[in-house]
Amino acid sequence: MRLRLPEERPAEPPTGYKIAHPMLSQDGTRAGFTGVSLGGALPYGVLDEARCVYGLRHRAPARLCDCGFHCVHDRAAAEALLCTGEHRAAVLLEVSVLGSYIRFELGFRYARQRVRCATVGPCACGAAAVALADAGWGRPGWRALAAACAGCVRGRTSVSLASFARLAGEGLRVRAAGGAAAGAGAVADESCGSSGPARLSGNLGVPELVAEAALLQARLDWFQGRLARLGERGPGAPPQGSPPQG
Template identity: 80%
Template sequence: MRLRLPEEHPTEPPTGYKIAHPVLSQDGTRTAFTGVSLGGALPYGVLADASCAYGLRHRAPHRRCDCGFHCVHDRAAAEALLCTAEHRAAVLLDVTVLGRYIRFERGFRYARQRVRTATVGPCACGTVAAALADAGWGRPGWRALAPSCAGCLRGRTSVSLAGFARLAGEGLRVVAGEGAAVAVAGLGHAEKLGVPELAAEAALLQARLDWFQAQLARLGEHGPGGGRKG
């Protein structure tokens, strides 16, 4: 006799939490996320369908495979994963579970998802993040990003929290965590941004300006022919 899993028919889509690394396309026109374990080589957008990471032709999630998107029920359980060294620069995602899913004790494995909110942790220096900057690694065609404050950008390729949300589309919200004044970033036009969003954007622009001024000052120490003045 073939055993069948019990079926659920919820009136509202289930929700869950997971962690992922934010990524920026090589040409700087798209943003996405990449997982921290199975399927991490396949960046996904805000609204995405899962496929089998092993290249098998069955629909995800398959009962006899571990393919599909994964999330946990409890926010604290997802936040605990951010304590490990390899996941310190990841962001916390609040997701809606769509399509077929398999329920487990701690979470879901499922076919389709919508990322509703991405919570960005602090910069490596401990300051509240104002942007997501080049993390020094990536996937083919994608640069991995890590939280950065305005003072630590140092000319790296970066995108503000508002810019990341705008490029991702689909109503994504990006917020700065760690108890800071929440910088909601998901509105596409500057006139709709509030004080926290504009303050974060201003800090990012100021940091870039400071870096350019430092570079100009360094170049100014040399004469027109490249020799040092004096």
């Protein structure tokens, strides 16, 4: 006799938590995420459908396979994963579990999801993040991003938190840990930790504009420093580090 799992029909989509790496497309026009373990080779959008990572044609989540999106029930359990060395650069996601799902003791494995909020940790130097900058690795067609403060962005490919939310779309909210939300959400989400009044879609509040200004100023300072060094060497000098000719 084949046992069947009990079916659930919740009135609202369940909420789950997970960690992931923010990603930026090569042309800089799209933003998304990639997982930290199973399925990490397949970047996904804010609203996306799971595919079998083994290339099988069944629909996720299949009972006899590991495919599907994964998340945990408890926010603290997801935050604990950020303590490990290999996951320090990841961000915390709050997601809505959509479509069919399989419930486990600690979380869900499910077919579709909507990422509602991404919480970005501090820069590697310890300062609060104002941007997501090139992390030095990626996937074909995608750059991985990591939290960066205004002083550490320099000339790296980067986007502000508000710009990442806009590129990702679907009402995603992005916030720096301990800071205010930045994004295109129509309503502030207390579970995401946002503060301040609700904002209309497409509008930026004072914290987001301050972060944008800090990022622009950091880039301007970096370019001015490069120009100053070039001026000291003279217009005909070889690039720094070039071997002598002759």
